[in-house]
Amino acid sequence: MGPIPYGKQNITAEDIQAVVETLQSDFLTQGPKVEEFETKFAQYIGCDYALAVTNGTAALHLCAMVLGVNEQSNVITSPITFAASANCLRYCGGTVWFADIDPTTGLLDIAHVRILLESKPKDFFTGIIPVDFAGLAVNLEAFRQLADEYNLWLLEDACHAPGGSFTDSSGTQQNCGNSQFADLAIFSFHPVKHIATGEGGMITTNNRDFYEKLLRLRTHGITKNPELLQHNPGGWYYEMQDLGYNYRIPDILTALGISQLNRADANLKIRRQIAARYNEAFQSVKSISILNPTAYYPELKESGHAYHLYIIQVPDRKGLYDYLRQHQIFAQVHYIPVHTMPYYQQLGWKYGDFPRAEKFYEHCLSLPMFPTLTNQEQQYVIDKVLEFVNF
Template identity: 45%
Template sequence: METHPVRNTYLPYACQTIDDEDIEAVVKVLKSNFLTTGPVIKEFEKKIADYVDAKYAVAFSSGTAALHGACFAAGIGPGDEVITSPMTFAASANCILYQKGKAVFADIDDRTYNISPKKIEQMITDKTRAIIAVDFTGQPANLAEIMYIAQKYNLVVIEDSAHALGASYKKHKVGSISDMTMFSFHPVKHITTGEGGMITTNSEDYYQKLLLFRSHGITRDPSLLIDNNGPWYYEMQYLGHNFRMTDIQAALGISQLQKLDDFLKIRKNLVSQYNNAFKDMETVQIPFQEKDRESSWHLYILRLNSNKLSGKRRKIVEALLEQNIGVNVHYIPVYLHPYYQKLGYDKGLCPIAEKLYEEIITLPLFPGMKEKDVMDVITAVKKVIKSFLV
């Protein structure tokens, strides 16, 4: 293969898109009386809740903190089991451990790469308390079947939608379907607050618990106080954390949210170009999309043909990086990480997820990509893969 790079500059797999309006929104808060938890937080929460058609939204300092809060609100505690997907970032399972629960991994669907409802039901025991479904790459999980199983066994459904802000399931926006839904605002996500997360829910009980949990378990609400010794009085009712978002971050989030639908259109167009370029290649498999779901396309996953490119994924990734194409791999199955191995999780636990991990690469996908960037990715992928077929 020719070593001359397709590009002179490095193209990351993802990057935030910030404009002058975003900057002005942040500066406005910096000049105000509130920098931490103030009125802009409430405004951001309401706008997200309205966007996904949920009754409540609670902002957190990160998506991980939001998931932790959801596990707390769901009552996860020592000895409780929570079923989740192995094909996700570690936070989807770590949040269970933070509450002293046990993460149980159910294998994935080989087409959508989302957690399999059939596998979920096989993993349920009398200790199972909740399901954390992950909307992998932005395509919603099979929420109808998951909610049916949850109701059947009296389980709480927490939806990890870090990838799926703006996605839809059966024409309903993700964020209003599960008991609690988490969104992430990390810079690589659809909109950013720098770091940040949000839980949406239709349950007032979960809402109140989430509010307390993110702020040390402390409340000043007179209707919630066990005692009330005056207007200065507050009570710590739970062992919570300082997981608050700032007004500075929320201002950026509000400004970004105004652009979300445009960002989603750009992502969809980029995916269409990728699909058209790769759909007829026998060496790769483009993403499969269920007809009743609309992905928000956080990631574009290309699967290598195991017969033609077996064992060559690492070399392909290295070659693409040499071409200045910032490919990545999402994800290492969670239980394969050394920490989880020390906890006793065995390799081979979820064979479909493990096989998938060996065959996938993530291509660059973000709203700031130009036409040349897309063509550079396509050219490099075809060039590199062809070189490994010789």
């Protein structure tokens, strides 16, 4: 059996044909495929506006700009996430504050966020960036209520969760990124994600003013929209109205994204089936802890988990990691707590600040999880995990 990675893209003949057709078209970039991808993604998520950009980090950066993050901004996020969730604030001069996680889910713990909010003057904080970690949706209704109490904005990092959802207090299914509760949300299309474009990201929102500004910021802060121009001497004319960036995504990549989006639901169904097989294999093994969505959503049998990652916790994570690699299973660790990175330690954070996040990191391991993982490959992974923990 060949090497088994923790995540892997699935490129089909239809994907290749979609890219070839775009290569043979009149537009490699700034063409119709970008808008088509945005429209279809907005429909899939259930939001009003979607804006495609170069990657998820660029999406976070532009959202921070639109939300007005600056040197006076203090924003809360999770330490168990990829560094970009925090870095986007630093790009704009803002100050990052972390709150600890719920160890049963890996999600930002709203109770700890409230404790942090209460520790400062009421107008000290400006926003919260909850992360749909591993594909499990944050209860954004609860976070919205807390944010409104303190007059904060909400930016949902849904990079792990296209197709994920939670059920709100009225019994309505709320899709990750639909912006019913968050002001903005972002997604990533890195190859190990649900929808792969090579590199790419998306911002979703229901706020038209945000959307119009994002359009400019994505392209150097430039607009040619006649309704927005201060002067209009002719059809050639454009204005740079903000200091923006070149965060445009090319048509080649969005053509791939459209093709991948066509089978997003089918792939999500497979991810959930893979997770169910892992759950069945590990749920009665005392030395293996699996993340428990029902602890977060006790009223639900189906949590709407998107399963970007399947994470277990074991006493000897390093031993299991090495053992699996010896057998060509390339499991991964998600994530090294952001506050322990040298850059953030220079800003004053240190080991011991968030015991739950640090303990989670010491024991967590992401097992192979991708739609083309075969039953035989998955059983091999399960067998090797059980071999190690039962030594």
